[in-house]
Amino acid sequence: MNSNNVSSFQETSYTDDKFHEECGVVGIWAKSDAASLAALGLHALQHRGQEASGIVTFDGENFHTHKGLGLVGEVFADPQVIANLPGKYAIGHNRYATTGATQLRNVQPLYADFEFGGLAVAHNGNLTNTDILRRSLVRRGCLFQSSTDSEIFIHLIAISLYTSVVDRFIDALKQVQGAYSLVAIAKDLMIAARDPLGVRPLILGKLAPTDGKEAWVVASETCALSSMGAEFVRNIEPGEIIIINEDGIQSLKPFSATHSRFCIFEYVYFARPDSILENKAVYIARKNIGRELALESAVEADVVVPVPDSGVPSAMGYAEASGLPFELGIIRSHYIGRTFIEPTDQIRHLGVKMKHATNRSVLENKRVVLIDDSIVRGTTSRKIVEMVRAAGAKEVHLRIASPPTKHSCYYGIDTPTQEKLLAHTNSIEEMRDLIGADSLAFISCDGLYRALDEKERNNAQPQYCDACFTGDYPIPLSDCISNLQVKAKVKA
């Protein structure tokens, strides 16, 4: 066992013990009340970012912006806020901070005035050559207003020698590395773009036409469409740039064709279960993961219990495949306000209990299979196992609907540093011991791929990004390498 184990189990806020999706984006083209629609879309995408939210609209002459810290329902609670965002064109953004602190200046969409007029950008993902580009841009006189990597796009567009907005945009995209699903709005067009590997999702939808003119929607996930009254049209493809203007839609593919690497963790945890991602229903995928898990790690037990909410579909699949009853042995409170997100030290240790309560009528004297989506630091898992035992369970067998998360994500998901990931420093048996379960098993990487209708992981050309499980990073981590080189130089 690694000596880091003790620090792995130091108390953390219970909200820290999950990977967090970084952002959600929406765009509305040619619809009155565009700001209201964008707010509805952002509300449906709230699970992708809960720290801040913003909308920029264009009314044909001027851009209007409102951004704030908090949930969408809080930032846009006052009807006057939406009334102050006129126009038929809008983009919006939900933020969960991974780069840059949660300060208003880091909240997106980012807006700037260029020689061609105004442009606002909303970004989901994370760039991996930010530091390198930022140093070079600062040397060239660019003044950064925020500490978010997304501002890189603004400066690259500003200094581009191309004349058209679209050419400048493409010029900027060709210089960045990393994951991005972007939506941008200028005075006569909207742009939606996905990085060449399509790591983060982005979809195109359609609204009912207004005055005979087509109205379009871009969003991170399909779950945003129904809340806006829009229909799904198609996925925006990896490496595709879509231009929407008065003349309709144009698709550009400025990058050489490559094999896509969509984030497999979107299916495990990040996406809303009613979304369809890359033509696969997230809910079905999660049930399939549970089935595979049951086939791989069956155990003698009396009942299958999910850690809600994210463990529910996998637990249903596990119960179906194992023939064991599915029961709600843990009840999740949906009423924890933001007041409790940063609890005082005095009540910090109660975090898990504030969020989850055990249902003794299901657990008492039972051998329980407990299903969760992932283990990050392990602090929440340990507390939940303790709570299930305290409610009378005879045995607790923990089954995890993802392989061990051994590596950090650099592509737009907030993760602890590698050393703080329980699976990075411990064997499965050591993790079981620390968590206090009677047995512990994770789905295998091939099992996860089978749940997504693949025969197995194609090791020569993996079908998904699975770097947090395998360490196989599909996009170069240029900043990490460059920073290590700088440190080595300083030491020398």
Ligand code: SF4
């Ligand atoms: Fe998704 Fe993990 Fe890849 Fe990050 S490293 S994009 S979380 S699969």
